[in-house]
Amino acid sequence: MYKIISEETDKSGMKVLNIDKSDLIELMEDYKDRKYFLSSITGVDMKDHIDVIYHLHNFDKNDYICVKVSTTDEKVPSITKLWKAAIVDEREQYDLMGITFEGHDNLRRILLPDDWVGHPLRKDYDLNKVQYVSVDRDGNEHVSFDDKEGW
Amino acid sequence: MKTGDMGVKTTTLEKALEWGRSNSLWPLTMGLACCAIEMMATQAADVDVARFGSEIFRNSPRQSDLMIVAGTTTKRMAPRLKRIYEEMPYPKYVIAMGVCVIQGGPYVDGYSVVLGVDKVVPVDVYVPGCPPSPQALTYGLITLQKKIRNETDR
Ligand code: SF4
Secondary structure (H helix, E strand, C coil): CCCEEEEEECCCCCEEEEECHHHHHHHHHHHHHCCCEEEEEEEEECCCCEEEEEEEEECCCCEEEEEEEEECCCEEECCCCCCCCHHHHHHHHHHHHCCEEECCCCCCCCCCCCCCCCCCCCCCCCCCCCCEEEECCCCCEEEECCCCCCC | CCCCCCCCCCCCHHHHHHHHHHCCCCEEEEECCCHHHHHHHHHCCCCCHHHHCCCCCECCHHHCCEEEEECCCECCCHHHHHHHHHHCCCCCEEEEECHHHHHCHHHCCCCCECCCHHHCCCCCEEECCCCCCHHHHHHHHHHHHHHHCCCCCC
């Protein structure tokens, strides 16, 4: 049985559950049985750890709940086995936040080109190193730090 | 009453061509972000840009001679934008619409935005604003027409 570390209600009346990441799959399975659907996955960089936030929605009761998991090693279990919608959301979080979802079959970048360096929504991403994207004749994208390459 | 007298106007071939070109600028629909909404409003009945001969927004670069870059150009879009520009036949012109396209605008600190589309394609007229009003874009178009006819002092 999963253990809820703390439970609170936010300003809009939504239930927020803080849980440990080892309990994540179990809790999600339980909520899936209660007809909740995955609405979104987001990540927050707190510098010493990363919060991963899942929003679930029940259409019958029109009820949103929010599940928060925090991780220090950038890894969380994947919930793609429960909801197919998580495939795209987890790829996006991997792309922009660098969170690795363990058990995801196809975890690669979705918005940025494949050889982009770094994860841009992280606090330690270096904005001074500008990267440039260029496309060759076959439509393959290349990323470089050299502003002469590309356009 | 018709008398049959006709006036004669002399001009150079070049001037006639410039006059014709400037009054039949067909824009390419290059709406990349929110500025595109204002570009559509410019084309619509209120500020009707057809008065200046630009009513047909073409979807193919091969049929158009004006590219209105309307909206944030991201780094991933820039090579594609350049390629579309290169597919347009000569003579071709570019209007940079909105501060995003001019220098980055609200996204100047971002990681993904090209800071100035003039790094990618040559720009003829800059229309500032976030977004520029349809009137401003119309003024930009008139400025471009004057530029084609060598009437501007800038
Ligand atoms: S200039 Fe303003 S309105 Fe235009 S694309 Fe940029 S943010 Fe949107």
